[in-house]
Amino acid sequence: MKPLFFNYPADQSTYTIDNEWLLGDSLLAAPMLTDQVSRDIHVPVGKWYDVTHRRVVTGPTNLTSYNANLTSIPTFVRLGTPDCGALIGALAPGSQFPSAP
Numbered sequence: 001m002k003p004l005f006f007n008y009p010a011d012q013s014t015y016t017i018d019n020e021w022l023l024g025d026s027l028l029a030a031p032m033l034t035d036q037v038s039r040d041i042h043v044p045v046g047k048w049y050d051v052t053h054r055r056v057v058t059g060p061t062n063l064t065s066y067n068a069n070l071t072s073i074p075t076f077v078r079l080g081t082p083d084c085g086a087l088i089g090a091l092a093p094g095s096q097f098p099s100a101p
Contacts, residue, residue: 001021001022001023002021002022003017003018003020003021003022004017004020004021004022004028004042004044005017006022007022007025007044008044008045011044011045011060013042013060013062014042014044017042019031019033019039020041020042024083025078025081026077026078026081026083026084026087027075027076027077027078027087028043028044028048028075028076028077028078029073029074029075030066030068030073030074030075030076031073031074032068032069032070032072032073032074035069035070036069037067037068037069038065038066038067038068039065039066039068039074040062040063040064040065040066041062041063041066041074042059042060042061042062042063043057043059043060043061043062043063043076044059044060045059045060046058046059046078046079046080047059047078047079047080048076048077048078048079049076049077049078049079049084049088049092049095050074050076051074051075051076051077051088051091051092052068052072052074052075054092054095056079057076075091077091
């Protein structure tokens, strides 16, 4: 588990994010830390598969008011990495996704 700026040092906004983490190099977790119904999420450069909404997000971007709560963890899988297929298969079985970055 590591902060986003470890992998994305050129993205200045990652230096102040303390509620999102990379698990390895391919999985971004942005858990809900308070009892709310949405949160803002910063997605670093690249193409990421949004496991919750089963869509591709192209970063860098900020997802504002992302719907989530304490029972779900917003997770994103970086596409084009060697383990992206296994991660998506484990987190979102049956999903169709582009494998190229």
